[in-house]
Amino acid sequence: MSHIPVLLDEVIEHLAPCQLSTVFDGTCGAGGHAKAILEAHPEIVQYTACDQDTEALCLSKATLAPFLAKVVFYHNNFSNPPEDPKLFDAILLDLGVSSMQIDTSSRGFSFVREGPLDMRMDVEGPLSADEIVNRWDRASLERLFREYGEERGARKAADAIVMARGRRPFRTTLDLAEAIARVLPRRGRMHPATKIFQALRIAVNRELEVLKEAIPLLAQRLSPKGRFLVITFHSLEDRIVKESFRDLVKGGSYSLVFKKPLAPSRREVVQNPRSRSAKLRAIEARPPEEE
Ligand SMILES: C[S@@+](CC[C@H](N)C(=O)[O-])C[C@H]1O[C@@H](n2cnc3c(N)ncnc32)[C@H](O)[C@@H]1O
Known part of the structure; x- marks a missing residue:
């Protein structure tokens, strides 16, 4: 589009x-x-x-x-x-x-298109969403989702990520969106992972x-x-x-x-x-x- x-x-x-x-x-x-x-x-x-x-x-x-x-x-x-x-x-x-940027799946901004967990607007940037999702500790993830996503289910989302990556690291945007959709409700027409993706994008790009x-x-x-x-x-x-x-x-x-x-x-x-x-x-x- x-x-x-x-x-x-x-x-x-x-x-x-x-x-x-x-x-x-x-x-x-x-x-x-x-x-x-x-x-x-x-x-x-x-x-x-x-x-x-x-x-x-x-x-x-x-x-x-x-x-x-x-x-x-x-x-x-x-x-x-x-x-x-x-x-x-x-x-x-x-x-x-x-x-x-959202429609190009390889940039990793979309929770409905499969792509790498990237979300860097400047592709030379030092931090990607992969690093945050697979490496940050549970408390830091919860704080990120609460503060930058204003997500009421921040704790549930952080718990789900830490639990799932213990079995297998997250690789794609859809892996993450599906894990979040299993623990957070859909609100109206909003996808359950909307605010989690917003928080990650804000952090990745400072x-x-x-x-x-x-x-x-x-x-x-x-x-x-x-x-x-x-x-x-x-x-x-x-x-x-x-x-x-x-x-x-x-x-x-x-x-x-x-x-x-x-x-x-x-x-x-x-x-x-x-x-x-x-x-x-x-x-x-x-x-x-x-x-
Ligand atoms: C909403 S779009 C702008 C659309 C534009 N006004 C138009 O009419 O086509 C935002 C753009 O700002 C860029 N951007 C966001 N934050 C930036 C920053 N801190 N420095 C430079 N570019 C940035 C993004 O890469 C993206 O291309």
Whole structure:
């Protein structure tokens, strides 16, 4: 399935008042947001398209073909922005995984497609899901599932993993999903392993730590009146964005672009169920004389 950019109209609307020369797209993915921003802002001189996944960057190269003269592809973590340009008129983070990453079974993100227990967005990353599932002790697994999965059955899941791997190590995503489905109930339409997989993915990619350190660092790279937009997909990352933006606003050099986070319209959720938990927050850098 191709990736449908989430909250696209809202992103475009809240960048509309800005004159954009430089943009940092920290999570370029398939380039859906990037293409729309480049179309809406012909004045853009340099669009830095960053992703820690080389496969995503290859896809975005195809999507962004008409704009290649303006786009600099940057394979890195968004917590490591390039030195040049110094300031960005807009920064966008659209967090989490893309539909392509989930649908590519060899990446190991899906509990319905058989693949290796991997889940690294950057395939050079040091930690894979295999290491966690087969090596972490019972208490660490339980804490991970409770804190990063907000899973009520964290203890049961950890017990089941430790018991099963004593007989034979886990090899594939389906091995794991089946072991979890034997001990946790299905909740509504949600697969019993959904939150366990979410927790593993967050830990493998250090998603929350990276976000916490990246927000203040990226905010410093905004030009006066530059805007920083972040789209989150679950409460753990949304809380980090909310609190980090609040601290920046308290410091006096930034203001909120809108008070309450924006959620997708009902129509968007129907067209793209992946958007259902999305939230958009944004800050603007105050020009020095207003501080
Ligand atoms: C939801 S997708 C982005 C989709 C994109 N906005 C589009 O419209 O096609 C998230 C992308 O961000 C990348 N990503 C997630 N965390 C990252 C990080 N810390 N640094 C760089 N890229 C990251 C993932 O590899 C994935 O390709």
